[in-house]
């Protein structure tokens with residue numbers, strides 16, 4: 001179905017949404033049509049994505065855009081991704097890889113190893129610290145997508161639960177998980193192509209349905225659970241995927257990790273501008 005009418009209508013109203021929210025950036029793109037970093041073609045793609053998330057209902061989409069903008073103004077996810085230094089304990093439980101020869105929607109992959117956590121209180125007990133790190137990983141992955149490339153405008157997320165036990169599913173872990181699930185559901189619509197859960201211990205597989213109940217319906221359909229890591233290759237292949245998961249890379253995930261380093265990775269112009277402005281204001 002052609003939705004160009006809704007896209008045009010919504011693009012025409014972005015200026016007023018920006019005014020109402022007091023903020024003009026979503027997923028690193030400037031959405032104020034009068035702004036110097038505004039790019040028509042990209043914003044049309046972004047607006048299409050947002051409309052799709054809310055079933056092409058204009059009023060509902062507008063309401064959600066305002067909520068997303070207000071949340072981004074307050075939470076500052078770009079800072080979580082590109083400025084803040086997160087505790088080294090998080091390095092072990094998350095990674096971002098690129099998978100350039102992967103299938104459509106499978107060129108950017110985030111990984112979480114929540115089963116390797118020895119001390120759940122240390123990781124999930126300070127929930128804000130955890131949330132800022134997890135959102136930062138999400139934003140770094142978003143930054144590697146290209147909304148103008150129909151093969152790279154969605155990402156894959158993998159949860160590897162190797163080593164997980166029911167003892168590690170503490171109250172803190174449950175609270176942190178449900179907070180992230182809600183936050184991703186509310187503020188990151190239409191970014192996932194698939195989310196895979198691998199090495200899920202048989203005794204914990206019931207958690208799949210338990211967690212799924214918190215997830216929005218459209219996302220629920222994208223979740224796939226499997227017993228072993230190597231089964232992942234039935235769904236995800238490529239040079240950004242290590243052999244233990246059935247991919248074609250001989251390197252372990254640690255070596256494939258994309259580490260954000262400003263000197264090596266060029267951030268989009270508007271993201272750089274916003275970050276530089278923030279740094280300048282901190283110095284003043």
Ligand code: HEM
Nearest residue numbers: 114164168169173177180181197200204207208211212215
């Ligand atoms: C030690 C045990 C576990 C911990 C600490 C944990 C942690 C988390 C966290 C932090 C999230 C938030 C989303 C994210 O970070 O991407 C999440 C989501 C989720 N988890 Fe787990 N989890 C555990 C076990 C399991 C198991 C065994 C399953 C079964 C497959 C499972 C299924 C899910 C599902 C379906 C979601 C929602 C997906 C989403 O909306 O992102 N979890 N979990």
